[in-house]
Amino acid sequence: MRTLAGGITTWMHRRRLDAVRERLAGMFGYELAGAELSPVAPGAAGGDDPAEISSTAYVVVALPDRWRVVERGHVEVCDGRHSWSGTGTLVTESRGDPVPVSEAGVVGICLYPARLVGGLTFDEPAEAMVEGRRCWSVGARPRPLVDTGSLAALGLSVGRHLTEFVGVEHQFWFDAATGIVLRHEGSIDGELCSTIAMTDLVVDGPVSGNEFATPPGAVVRSPHELLRDHLADLGIDPDSVDLDDPDQVRNALRRGVE
Numbered sequence: 001m002r003t004l005a006g007g008i009t010t011w012m013h014r015r016r017l018d019a020v021r022e023r024l025a026g027m028f029g030y031e032l033a034g035a036e037l038s039p040v041a042p043g044a045a046g047g048d049d050p051a052e053i054s055s056t057a058y059v060v061v062a063l064p065d066r067w068r069v070v071e072r073g074h075v076e077v078c079d080g081r082h083s084w085s086g087t088g089t090l091v092t093e094s095r096g097d098p099v100p101v102s103e104a105g106v107v108g109i110c111l112y113p114a115r116l117v118g119g120l121t122f123d124e125p126a127e128a129m130v131e132g133r134r135c136w137s138v139g140a141r142p143r144p145l146v147d148t149g150s151l152a153a154l155g156l157s158v159g160r161h162l163t164e165f166v167g168v169e170h171q172f173w174f175d176a177a178t179g180i181v182l183r184h185e186g187s188i189d190g191e192l193c194s195t196i197a198m199t200d201l202v203v204d205g206p207v208s209g210n211e212f213a214t215p216p217g218a219v220v221r222s223p224h225e226l227l228r229d230h231l232a233d234l235g236i237d238p239d240s241v242d243l244d245d246p247d248q249v250r251n252a253l254r255r256g257v258e
Helices: 014-028 105-111 151-162 223-233 246-257
Strands: 003-013 052-062 066-071 074-078 083-087 090-093 120-122 126-130 133-142 169-175 181-188 191-203 219-221
Touching: 003 014, 003 105, 014 181, 014 191, 052 105, 066 105, 090 223, 105 181, 105 191, 126 169, 219 223, 223 246
Parallel strands: 090 219
Antiparallel strands: 003 052, 003 191, 052 066, 066 074, 074 083, 083 090, 120 133, 126 133, 133 169, 169 181, 181 191
8 A cells, every 4th residue: 555545534432431441441450541531420410521522534645654634624744754733724843753654643543553452352354345445354352361471561552452442342344455444343342432434545546745735824833933832821931941951841831830
């Protein structure tokens, strides 16, 4: 695969996400630190938060290192040398190395799923079709503790896939030609708690280089400019802080929120 373009739709059920977290933590005796899945407090009526969350993003990728994700007016883009994040009118350039495709949100985990499923045991695959593409449909579940090399390694794997491929029981549809995840369904006790679906997929079609540029006419800010604005909003003179010194920046931000 050289290029990919299409949509990715995700759906999650808030209360079942909490149930997944608690179930996995109980199964492995491992507190899933950092696995925050829009938790709902026990007994809460739900408040203003919807019980279900769904979103659709437009994605385009040109391997090995160019990608673009647009969702609800927010854009993330990388041209292989630089990465930007923002809106159609204002973007901020990321510091350091460009963000690799594997870290580009949901599209990254669909293109590079292997590192996230090490804590799962898979059933025998069956042939299927998704979006007109031949694929392998396969169920999966958490690997028994006795089969893992260490509890820490298992916890890391489970904790990572919990926040990406969410569920206790899983069904994957892997593209037969490329190995990417075309669809994922996560469940708990037979009830769906999350889905990921790639739609309107075009593989190895022509992709314009303009896809990986900042939005036309958008103002581009450097990380320093963004940080200066943030410090000023906190009432701190940005000229009094060495923005290249992480300790000074951290102390200034701490003062600003006290």
